[in-house]
Amino acid sequence: MLLNYKAVEVTRYKKVIISLPNSGSDKFIKLTTKYSQRRIDLDEFAAPNLCSNESSVPTAESIGLYICEPSSRLASAYLDACKKDAFKQTFEEFYSDTMRIEESIAFTRKVDTDEVAFIGCEDLVVKSLLLSQAWLKSQLSKIPYGELFQVVPATIVSDKDKENIRTLYAKEYELYNDSKMIFSSHWNEYQAKNKLSVAPNKTVVIHLGPPKTGTSAIQAWLSRNSDQLLEKKIYYPPHGADKNGVSSGNFSDLISFDTENRGYFDYNKTKQLIDELNSSDYQTLLLSSEHFYYYLLWLFTFLDDARFIFYIRHPIAVLESGYHQGVKRHMKTEKFATPTSISFSNLKVISRISTEINANVEYRFFDEKLFDGGSLHSDFSACFSDFISAPTNERRLNTQYSAGALILMRMVNGFGDKFLRTELDFWLQRDSETQPNFSLIPPDKIDNLQIKLMQEADKLKQCTPNINGTKLDTLLEQYKHLNYYTNDESTEDFNRVLLKLRQSSPLLVSSILSQCRTADDIENFELLKKGFGVKGSSLKYIQIANWFLKFRYGLKKLISRYFQ
Structure with missing residues (x-):
């Protein structure tokens, strides 16, 4: 009983x-x-x-x-x-x-x-x-x-x-x-x-990212060369991107949202895509989205014939890049704080899930010294027996902000509306592409973080099938700490950004000042007014300029939607 x-x-x-x-x-x-x-x-x-x-x-x-x-x-x-x-x-x-x-x-x-x-x-x-x-x-x-x-x-x-x-x-x-x-x-x-079965002569390859491992650059390259991929019997479904070339990849091909706007793995939509592959002349279905990383439970279970590509990046670089992303995309206003410990968090997650479900994961390493062929694109190409040629002198996408850009965006996140944050982000990303990368972590904090990561790596090598332990060690041992910017150096770059923004986009400067003043952020308003070099007599026009820029922004969105 x-x-x-x-x-x-x-x-x-x-x-x-x-x-x-x-x-x-x-x-x-x-x-x-x-x-x-x-x-x-x-x-x-x-x-x-x-x-x-x-x-x-x-x-x-x-x-x-x-x-x-x-x-x-x-x-x-x-x-x-x-x-x-x-x-x-x-x-x-x-x-x-x-x-x-x-x-x-x-x-x-x-x-x-x-x-x-x-x-x-x-x-x-x-x-x-x-x-x-x-x-x-x-x-x-x-x-x-x-x-x-x-x-x-x-x-x-x-x-x-x-x-x-x-x-x-x-x-x-x-x-x-x-x-x-x-x-x-x-x-x-x-x-x-x-199980969503793939025909014996077909393959499915899913690039999982994860975030902060050059996914946008890979997707932009694949999208530009979709016709050449088709010639090699590889189907890479089309997807959109913003005007800086950043996209979510093939996310919507497998993922949908419920009435509460919660993402879920769409079994029926995925089945339709696999059925189309099985009945087509293509040999390979290639999908890419860093957001797939958050749906591993379903991907590994229902697509267990697939091969999954996952890039491992040094956690310190992921930490700093993630902070930049938080400022760029998630309205973070807090200053960066160096943690006392750090982890291969993404690798631990995929290791645990893939081991439990027995998924076929190919681990690659996001590091110039470990890239097969010397670049991210050539390394990705090496995952296939026959693939398109890797580009040379590729433009960086979704770059980290410069030190000054980071300060300005944190400031604007505190008072700016979505329109202003979006327009400023586009401008700052373009400007930051011309600036050297830098570190937010003081040099004297690096050694302690590295020791803890090496200890964790030893454990991960024992429990992660298919991982190259030698390359994982090399990723840590050869890590090169970027140049650390002091407060004075960051302030100097902040002033450079303000001056260049004033010269290239006075309307955007007016919008920043207008919204800062409306929010009664007096301290930042005075700082920005001085940095932009705006005289008191010009302030009476900033509200009009803000309205005009918003109107132009809305008109551009309307026109682009009409001609889609």
Whole structure:
């Protein structure tokens, strides 16, 4: 008989998860309910809140079981208990407690795996979330990796502890192993049923980015040469780009948005694209978008015949580039702060997901000394047996700001509207292309960050299939710290930017001053007025200039939309 529940009335529409404490079911329920595309009722019943109330037993199709490797579950429970001031037990005393052992035995006696419709496993949380879509009859939207892979404290389980726990919790291990076998069977059935099969003579190659690894440059190059790619039987679907050449690539070919504007993997749209490939004369479907990185769960599961290209960049460079992106695209106004530690965060995510799902990932390295052929384009070409020629003297796209541009954009983010931020960004990006890159991190902070990265790299080499450990070491060892700008040097470049902007775009200068004054940002207004060299007698025209520039901007958008 399946275990029963204490004084809980369960409707035929509600589903429940049963589990032992600290099995991870609370996180699983939070993710499925928060990111489901429709409202679902999913409750948790964890031991010991169980009793023999026959009237409250839900139907089998409404019940899910969530399991966790017993020693990991007990370690998690122990760490929670340690947060209480009065708690003094050792870990061995904790897991040897008679009541805790009896709770585990009682749970295993009441659970019948043949009478549950769903089994989830904390050790395989990615697969569990995907399997839950069928059970809950609701697709999941994009799940932030920070919520999916939370920081796990260092393990406290010794080999002796593991041996003791296996003896004391033998029944729980029996349930755990039986459940994992059923889980594996469910997963194989799910993947076989939903797999988007590619014809034997066809290939799908998906460039995942991730962000800050030259994705825009690759996409601009591929778009310009789409006809030459077709001659080589490679289909790269067309996509748009802004006037600086920056785009989201083929994102919309696989991803859609629900009524709440949440992105989700569009299975039907993807199936149509694969069907078109299978019936076409093309041999390869090539897709590229750095935003695909956020949908790895679905891409790896449904397109398991595909080959995925992923670039690894030095985390310090990613950190600094990400800060620039935050200022450029996400209205960041805060000054940069050097962290005490840093991580291969993107690599850790894809390593974990690809290992669990067994995806075919080709790891490349975003570094001039590690590029095959000496450039990003030639390195990307090396991923294919026959590809278009790499360009020479390619214009940099989506460049980082110069030091002065960064200061100005942070300032404008505090008062400027979308129109102003967009126009200023275009101008600053073009100006920054002519300036040398620089670092926001003082030289004396680099060594400590490098040591921690090398320690992390050693661990990643052990758990990441297909990664070139030698190149990963080289990426770290040969890292060249860019020239660090002092406050005085940054201020000097800021004044250069203001002077050049005044000379090349007086209307944009007027718009900046107008919106700054309207926002009552007196300190920045006086600073900008002085830097631009605008006299008091000219200020009466800045509002008119701002209106005119907005009108011209709106007219250009209207005309471009009309002639699309």
